[in-house]
Amino acid sequence: MPLLQARNVSKNFGGVQALKDVSLDLPESAVLGLIGPNGSGKSTLLNIIAGVEKPTSGLVTLDSKRIDNLRTNRVVRYGLAKTHQIPKPFSNMTARENVAVAVLYGRRNIHSPTPALEEADRILSMVRMGSRKDAPADSLTVQEKKRLELARAIATGASILLLDEVFAGLSPEELKDSIQLFKKLHDELRFSALVVEHVMRAVLSLSQKVMVLEEGRVIATGSPDEIVHDEKVIQAYLGSKNPAA
Amino acid sequence: MNIQKPGLTLYGLFIVMAFLAAAALLFGVAVSSILVFLLIYAALAYSINFITGMIGYVDFGHVLFMAIGSYALATLVSYYGANPLLGVGAGAVLGLVFALGIGLVILRFRGVYFAIATVVLVLAAYNIVLQFPQLGTGGEIIFNLTLQPLTPYFTIWTIVLIEIALTYYVNRSRIGFGIRAIKSEEDAASSVGVSPQRLKLIGYMLGGLFGGAAGGVYSWSTSGVTAGPAFDFTFSLLMLAMIIIGGVGTSIGPLLGAVVVYIPSYFLLTSVAQAQPLIIGLLVIIMALFLPDGIVGLLRRSNERLRLVLE
Amino acid sequence: MVAVELIVRDLAFGLMLGCVFSVVAHGLNIIWGVVKVVNIAHGEFIMLGAYGAYFLNLFAGITPLESAPVNAVIGLLVGYAFYYAFLHRELRNKQTITLQSEMVTLAATFGLSLFISNLAIILFTGNPVGVNYNPGTLQFGYLHVPLAALYVAIVSILIIAGTWLFLEKTFIGSTIRAYSQDVTATELVGANPATVASLATALGFAVTMAGGALLTVWVPVGINPLMGALYAPISFVIVVLGGPGKMWGSLVGGLTLGVLIDLVQAFATAQIAYAAAFLILIPVLVFRPGGILK
Incomplete structure (x- = not known):
């Protein structure tokens, strides 16, 4: 039984559909990478899971308890914490x-x-x-x-961390250091993590599985290796033939 | 905060309070009738400190709770012949209940929206009170008590003592950590498990409770209440000015602010009465722009030893 | 029929009062909308505008309508100085205003409000004064409309329309709008954010002080140092009703409030009318936090 589950989560802002039927499973101690172009809905998904925003439809459960209708501070009591993209x-x-x-x-x-x-x-x-x-x-x-x-x-x-671009804006040296630190922490604490990241190198080296969002939909899920060779993913990152670069 | 000698500020404040008690007992009416208002000012400053000083929600309408307390005591004493102490208690309870009801709605508004909501509530309350002839024509109730000045004096003295201890305790406890987190970044606070709604409500209700109690003692000491002065923004503004000048959120700041605001107003009353609010306004501007921690901040910055003990 | 006539009359006066409320709140709206700061001393600058009209009438013999542009020029200078004295330190190098900075500006402008109103008591004394301006009345059937109120209503609408045109159609205006959306965007169009913010603040003060002059028509013997304590809260309510930063919001909010006060007053008392006018803010904030305009 996966620890954290999202089922058919959709979110509308006014008339704009930010997320459409997104589902994910995050098993215990797993690290799931979440990537996608700007405005693809990554942060919205994270916010919904963390209780910052409510989904228009769909469910989020943690150990089969519903958490999508709870406030952020309640969700924390269930063992889920989120970092801020811009540190606060x-x-x-x-x-x-x-x-x-x-x-x-x-x-x-x-x-x-x-x-x-x-x-x-x-x-x-x-x-x-x-x-x-x-x-x-x-x-x-x-x-x-x-x-x-x-x-x-x-x-x-x-026991679950939602990390919103914790590796962004770092120098190559700092990035290497941070990735190493993350791996060490994960080995010690065995938390599971959902990692939203622009820095492809970080996501690919940390995650067992990667999910790709585009315009609010999941267009691919797979191991880091499968993802970098997925046609649709390469299309989504148009302009760069190899998203790992 | 890096306080090295916890407790020193608290003991210092207790010594000051002991002096205030001794002064009244030794010199009787002459001194206590002056000092009673100093203590009422201090009680009001500590009461607004719970919401505006500690949590950072600027409450321009805090006089509302004071007015509720004043009316509670005046009504009980003049219409039901009750013991004024009962009136003070009723004022405190009513202040608390009103803060709960109002807070549930307006604490959802952030920053300036909360501040503005507090302004309109007082103005609305003022206009509504004028509608009820039961509260006296023009919202005026006057009563006659064979005044024993030491009873109201030691009532307000006790209230201030409780406020000081509570302020100190809240600042040092778990709840103080949560409150400071909300003051800095409300969203980030809830993302580490703090419930802003609950803590803000607690702070506001403490403000209402003590504001109501102080209001009760105020109408007790002035033998009456009228809607104009009771809902006058002047007191709201003085309360805010006292904590901004003294040092927002601190344990000692409200008392310092009360001294700075009240003592000169007493002695200058006859000579340059108009200059007093003018100077307070100027002080508030200077403190807000350049010394965000008021006199406490100034003292802490000026002296290394004070920096380590003042809270 | 008498009741209908009364309602029509109250409606007409409510609309005219609403126009002057609008323009008085409009200056606050501009500053709030663009630089996201609420000036607690707003009412004191309305009061200074009213005294401006009074003294101009006393010494230069000009009408409140003619003092409005004079006040506006003074307002520009005052607003510019106000920005650098009170707001610049908190706003520079910031993308969005933090709660902490918001508190600082609230506290500092609150101090300013105390300072100015008490200085005014010393300088002008507490005795109310008034401007005598009566260009006659206009008659529509049973309705007698004082021309002064009508002129002021028209000028108020013109001022709001003027600021709207300025912000929509000029280059400086579009830079100010860019700043209100996103501070970095102003740098992209090559403007200095502080310059833009100070201009917007100056514009807000110009409108506020001109509005204070127009208001004197409605307070024939009521210009006094403490009048700000009434008109500042009224302005807060109007801006929240219309939505901060929406130029026509001032007019919508002002007219709503003017009509509300005059109609409630017709059926109840003045106290109930003002209580209702203030309390309407709470449900609006709960249910339509962006204002009643879409």
């Missing part, structure tokens, strides 16, 4: 306080600040930000803010 740190706090909020309000059963801050320190070290724990969140670099997003999502105790 709590700028009036330090890095460790940012993470402590997630520890306190996730599903970790840690309710007092002192142990929460200690736990936050541990998680920050895990994402290699231990040395920056006392830095005010708004003084962090873009890469550090993205790591902070990741740290907060992990800190909620989520």
Whole structure:
């Protein structure tokens, strides 16, 4: 039984159909890549799963409990956390306080600040930000803010992470570093993840399976290797013969 | 926040409160009739601090709760001959209930929309109160109590003491983390499990509760209530000004703000009464633009030792 | 028939009052729509506009209609200064205004509102003054329409139409519209965002202060330092009704409010009428947060 399921999810914005009959399965500890051109509906799908938006029709279930009608903060209690494409740190706090909020309000059963801050320190070290724990969140670099997003999502105790372009905008060096970090975290924590990404290299090297969206529909699903050779996918990324480039 | 010596601010505030109690007991009526209004101002400042200071939702209509408390006490005392303490309690409960009802609707509006909704609610309430002759002609109720100034004094003193302790506790507890997260990024807060709706409602209801209680003591101390002054924006504005000047969200800021706003108004009343709100306005502008944490922020920046203890 | 005549009369006066409400709110609408800031001191600038008309009438002998353009020029300068003193620090280098910046601007303009109204009490005293301007009345059957109110209504609509034309048809106008959609878009057309934002703010103030002059026709003996406390909330409601940034929204919101107040007043009291006018904001925000216009 897959852990996270979406069934025939559709979403209309006014007259525009952003998603049409999208279904997906995310089994335990799996990493599913989600790619597609700009405006193909990736972020909308992520938002619906995370409870930020409600689907026009269709279902999302987590361990066969319906979650598409829940608010974001309720969904977090079920063990699902999403990062923001544009990082949204709590700028009036330090890095460790940012993470402590997630520890306190996730599903970790840690309710007092002192142990929460200690736990936050541990998680920050895990994402290699231990040395920056006392830095005010708004003084962090873009890469550090993205790591902070990741740290907060992990800190909620989520078993499913929805990662919205956490690898975008990084230098090749930072990207390599981040991919390696992600693999290490995944080995340790065994979460499952839905990874939305423009950076093809990251998606292909992390995911066991990749799903391709175009204009709100799924046009291909398969292993990374199958996807790069799929005619329809190459068509969708018109202009670049090889999307991996 | 990086506070190194937790508790020092709280102990300091308790010492100040002890002095205020001693001053009233030693010098009696002369001092307590001045200080009672300082404490009412402080109680109001702490009450608006729960929603505007801590959560960042600017409440221009907080005087509504004060007015509700004032009317509750005035009605109970003048029509039913009740003990004023009961009136204060009724004011607090009514403030809480109104905050719950209003909050469920208007806390859904964000930022400026919330602020504007609070403005129109007060104006509407003012016009509605004038409709009820039961509340006195022109919304006026006056009563005569053989005033024992120390009773209202120690009532408001107790209210402020509770507010200080609660503010301090909330800031340091789990709920404080959630509240600061909402203040910074409401959406991001809910994406890590914080329920903004619930925490905002808690803050607003605390504001309503203490606003109502302070309003009760206010009409007790002034032996009456009239709709004009009761719903006058002046008090809403003073409350906002006090926390902006003192330092929003902090435990000590509202008291500092109350001192800055009230004490000069008492002594300057006869000489340059007009200049007082003018100076407050100027201070608010300067604080809002250049010193977002008010006097507390200024003190923390000026002295390393203060930076580590002031909360 | 008497009841019908009364309703027609109230409707006519409500529409004319609505026009002047519209123009008074319109300046707020421009600033709110473009730079996404609500100026809490809006009412104080209406008040200054009204005093402007009063003093121009007193010393230069000109009518409120003639003071409006003079006020507008002053408003441009004041608005430009206001942008750099109050908004620039919070808006520069930002794509969208954050909640934190929103709070800062609310608090700072709130302080400004306190400052200006109390300065006005010192300078102008608390005693209300008025402008005497009465060009006669026009008679339609049983309906007597004061020409002053009619002229003001027409000028109000012209001002709103003028700003609409300016924003739709001129290059500067389209740059301002681009800024309101997306701050980066202004850079793409080669304009400096701060310049665009300050221009929009100046335009908003020009309209506000001109509106203050026109308003004096409706408050013949009521110009006073605290009048902003009534007209600012009315402006907030109008802009929310019409939808911030929608130029014709000011007129729709203003007319709705003007008619609502005059009609409710006919059947109940003035207090109930104003309470209704303010409370209408709440259901609109709940059910149509973008305003009543599509």
